[in-house]
Amino acid sequence: MDKKAVLLLGDGSNVTDMRYASGFSAPDNFLYMECGTRKICAVSALEYNRAVASVIPGVEVRRSGASHLETIKELCSLCEVNTVVVPDSFPVGMAEKIKEAGINLEISEARLYPRREFKTLREVQKITASLRAAEAGCRRAIEVLRESGISRERTLVWQGKPLTSEILRAEIDCTMLRLGMIAEDTICAGGLQAAQPHNTGSGVLPADYPIVLDIFPRSAATGYWGDLTRTVVKGTPSDFMRKAYDAVFEAREFTKECIRPGAIPSEIHKCAENILAKRGFTTGCSDKGDYGFFHGLGHGVGLDIHEFPRLNPRTHTPLKPGIVVTDEPGLYYPDKGGIRLEDMIYLNEEGKAVTLTEIEDQFIIE
Amino acid sequence: MDKKAVLLLGDGSNVTDMRYASGFSAPDNFLYMECGTRKICAVSALEYNRAVASVIPGVEVRRSGASHLETIKELCSLCEVNTVVVPDSFPVGMAEKIKEAGINLEISEARLYPRREFKTLREVQKITASLRAAEAGCRRAIEVLRESGISRERTLVWQGKPLTSEILRAEIDCTMLRLGMIAEDTICAGGLQAAQPHNTGSGVLPADYPIVLDIFPRSAATGYWGDLTRTVVKGTPSDFMRKAYDAVFEAREFTKECIRPGAIPSEIHKCAENILAKRGFTTGCSDKGDYGFFHGLGHGVGLDIHEFPRLNPRTHTPLKPGIVVTDEPGLYYPDKGGIRLEDMIYLNEEGKAVTLTEIEDQFIIE
Numbered sequence: 135m136d137k138k139a140v141l142l143l144g145d146g147s148n149v150t151d152m153r154y155a156s157g158f159s160a161p162d163n164f165l166y167m168e169c170g171t172r173k174i175c176a177v178s179a180l181e182y183n184r185a186v187a188s189v190i191p192g193v194e195v196r197r198s199g200a201s202h203l204e205t206i207k208e209l210c211s212l213c214e215v216n217t218v219v220v221p222d223s224f225p226v227g228m229a230e231k232i233k234e235a236g237i238n239l240e241i242s243e244a245r246l247y248p249r250r251e252f253k254t255l256r257e258v259q260k261i262t263a264s265l266r267a268a269e270a271g272c273r274r275a276i277e278v279l280r281e282s283g284i285s286r287e288r289t290l291v292w293q294g295k296p297l298t299s300e301i302l303r304a305e306i307d308c309t310m311l312r313l314g315m316i317a318e319d320t321i322c323a324g325g326l327q328a329a330q331p332h333n334t335g336s337g338v339l340p341a342d343y344p345i346v347l348d349i350f351p352r353s354a355a356t357g358y359w360g361d362l363t364r365t366v367v368k369g370t371p372s373d374f375m376r377k378a379y380d381a382v383f384e385a386r387e388f389t390k391e392c393i394r395p396g397a398i399p400s401e402i403h404k405c406a407e408n409i410l411a412k413r414g415f416t417t418g419c420s421d422k423g424d425y426g427f428f429h430g431l432g433h434g435v436g437l438d439i440h441e442f443p444r445l446n447p448r449t450h451t452p453l454k455p456g457i458v459v460t461d462e463p464g465l466y467y468p469d470k471g472g473i474r475l476e477d478m479i480y481l482n483e484e485g486k487a488v489t490l491t492e493i494e495d496q497f498i499i500e
Numbered sequence: 501m502d503k504k505a506v507l508l509l510g511d512g513s514n515v516t517d518m519r520y521a522s523g524f525s526a527p528d529n530f531l532y533m534e535c536g537t538r539k540i541c542a543v544s545a546l547e548y549n550r551a552v553a554s555v556i557p558g559v560e561v562r563r564s565g566a567s568h569l570e571t572i573k574e575l576c577s578l579c580e581v582n583t584v585v586v587p588d589s590f591p592v593g594m595a596e597k598i599k600e601a602g603i604n605l606e607i608s609e610a611r612l613y614p615r616r617e618f619k620t621l622r623e624v625q626k627i628t629a630s631l632r633a634a635e636a637g638c639r640r641a642i643e644v645l646r647e648s649g650i651s652r653e654r655t656l657v658w659q660g661k662p663l664t665s666e667i668l669r670a671e672i673d674c675t676m677l678r679l680g681m682i683a684e685d686t687i688c689a690g691g692l693q694a695a696q697p698h699n700t701g702s703g704v705l706p707a708d709y710p711i712v713l714d715i716f717p718r719s720a721a722t723g724y725w726g727d728l729t730r731t732v733v734k735g736t737p738s739d740f741m742r743k744a745y746d747a748v749f750e751a752r753e754f755t756k757e758c759i760r761p762g763a764i765p766s767e768i769h770k771c772a773e774n775i776l777a778k779r780g781f782t783t784g785c786s787d788k789g790d791y792g793f794f795h796g797l798g799h800g801v802g803l804d805i806h807e808f809p810r811l812n813p814r815t816h817t818p819l820k821p822g823i824v825v826t827d828e829p830g831l832y833y834p835d836k837g838g839i840r841l842e843d844m845i846y847l848n849e850e851g852k853a854v855t856l857t858e859i860e861d862q863f864i865i866e
Contacts, residue, residue, distance in 0.1 A: 148514050160698060161685060161698065161805070162806065179785075179790050179794045179795070180697050180698060180794065180795045181698055182789065182790060183695070183696045183789040183790065183834065184696040184698055184699050186789075187696075220592065221593070222591055222592060222593020222594065223591045223592075223593065224591065224592045224593075225588055225589045225590065225591070225592065226586065226588060226589075226590045226591065226592040226595040226607055227587070227588020227589065227590075227607050227609075228588065229592040229595075230607060241592055241593050241596060243593075300680060301678075303677075304674075304677045304678045307674075307677045308670075308673075308674040308677055308678070311669075311670045311673050311674055311677065311683075312667075312670045312674070314666060316683075316684050316685075317677075317682075318682050318684070318720075319527060319682075319720070329549070330549045330550040330553075331546050332526060332527065332546060332547055332550055333550050334720070336721075354684075354685070354700070419545075423548065423549040423552075424545050424548060424549065428545045428546065429544075429545070429546045439527070440527075440528065468549065
């Protein structure tokens with residue numbers, strides 16, 4: 135008789151399935167086993183009292199044994215299980231030890247909690263709350279830029295000092311922190327740094343060049359993320375960048391309308407690419423690096439900042455109601471800078487796309 | 501001919517060995533291969549330009565292929581390798597695919613970069629810089645508590661409003677953010693919440709009860725952590741808690757002296773336990789939960805907040821020069837609250853223990 139249980143090992147923020155399934159998250163590794171309706175968290179003494187207080191009703195909390203392997207054996211014997219099903223991200227070292235201990239191990243090709251892709255209304259509310267915090271952070275950045283002046287060297291000055299990416303980021307992140315968010319890697323990249331989509335930005339911010347503000351806080355209480363990008367400029371942008379902004383804006387607005395049940399992500403991505411190309415903004419690779427639109431158009435957001443579904447050229451599965459995705463076309467030129475505009479879209483149960491993002495678009499900050 | 505290469509897959513903040521070996525970190529998974537003196541990062545188009553700009557000199561950057569597996573095959577053929585050595589945390593799904601592709605896979609029982617335990621002077625400086633930011637955060641918290649009053653209900657009031665854990669945490673974290681730190685899960689736990697060592701704290705802070713401030717920022721620029729805990733009280737603590745504080749203080753000061761080359765971590769831990777027990781503070785488990793001193797005395801700190809060596813009852817390997825560890829005894833009582841005091845110690849090349857922490861100890865905030 136082959137009785138199976140799902141087994142997870144991780145720290146709740148790396149392996150977000152653990153938080154999803156148990157309601158508990160911890161900075162150190164713990165174990166989770168699910169066998170039919172029985173759900174068990176095994177945590178260290180350090181976490182025991184806190185775990186009891188925070189798990190979803192119905193999840194048992196047990197103290198872990200001398201080692202993770204010992205605990206896994208105990209859980210298997212408790213649930214009378216001889217096969218554990220693990221995600222493909224499960225640590226290979228522990229997988230080998232489990233097999234050596236005579237327990238069968240199956241690697242799940244499929245996601246263990248595919249329903250995570252489809253959000254409940256409560257989840258949408260949690261994501262929206264984090265997005266609102268991102269918007270508050272963005273408004274703070276715009277306020278700082280409004281208050282800023284421009285030096286003779288065409289760099290930004292705020293409160294009598296050079297305005298750096300670091301200072302602007304701290305203003306955004308502090309605003310979000312006070313709203314209960316965890317902020318990490320907020321992007322405030324100006325000038326040529328903005329041509330690298332994941333460059334967080336450093337040093338004095340230039341006037342006349344677009345500044346990419348990509349703001350993605352996670353709620354400390356709920357674990358859900360929000361995701362927002364705006365691109366702004368203080369001073370006078372080049373004609374090229376004005377046109378690039380308009381093209382990205384059009385690509386975002388147009389593709390938003392394409393997000394509906396049955397739509398094919400790769401086609402939506404292609405559509406954004408076509409709009410940009412039609413306006414003269416093609417994608418390629420030169421000796422200076424990649425240029426144009428060289429990342430996916432969007433991604434699902436939930437307990438992970440990047441989750442299913444993906445809106446990229448490699449995803450051909452039709453969209454279904456319940457998803458929350460970003461729509462974030464961009465244009466990047468190593469010798470000119472970058473532009474990205476990102477909204478969040480919820481495809482509701484009626485199949486209607488709802489833009490969750492409320493903050494207005496504004497390119498030039500007077 | 502069996503030619504081997506180390507293979508890492510992760511996102512630079514989960515798999516910190518990747519940052520250590522390559523100098524590069526990214527929010528999404530990338531690949532790293534090391535074969536003799538040849539070191540290669542394989543990253544997506546999205547990260548290519550940024551990776552080139554930030555890797556350690558000598559590390560090659562390549563564009564990843566159609567999938568991680570394809571890229572791994574390319575890297576193996578490039579390095580003429582037929583065996584990859586992976587850490588035990590390597591994802592089991594990818595490990596299986598590698599084997600199916602005809603590449604041998606060895607799981608390293610030992611750590612791949614054991615020298616990470618022993619810090620260079622530059623690393624100690626980076627850790628110290630993060631610790632200084634933690635101290636700045638702690639000073640801000642003490643300032644807020646000094647400015648706070650006590651309501652008739654014996655709760656704290658600041659700037660005319662109830663002082664909550666959330667507000668105090670935001671004050672600490674904002675201070676650190678402005679110093680270039682990433683702050684997550686800063687603990688500001690008062691009252692009975694402080695009896696759970698990893699409870700981050702929530703709601704209005706009480707007077708007369710110890711408040712545990714456990715502050716551990718990571719530098720956004722360097723990736724290195726600092727770690728600091730102070731316990732403070734506003735108002736009049738109970739005699740029990742005064743004595744508990746003194747016992748924890750003595751345990752920390754005494755064990756600090758024990759951190760030296762050749763010392764056995766489990767014995768240092770035992771020593772802290774004995775000091776606490778001699779003063780009447782024993783460890784055990786009641787129907788209310790665990791009580792006393794039920795976590796390890798300390799841990800190494802570097803690119804991970806918890807790394808080698810561990811100062812706990814299960815570690816019997818003698819200490820060596822070069823380590824940076826925390827020394828953080830604590831006492832926790834589910835019906836009374838908790839106390840923890842944490843300093844960081846560097847065992848320098850001469851075998852001398854240097855306390856990196858500078859901030860004074862102060863229990864009662866007037």
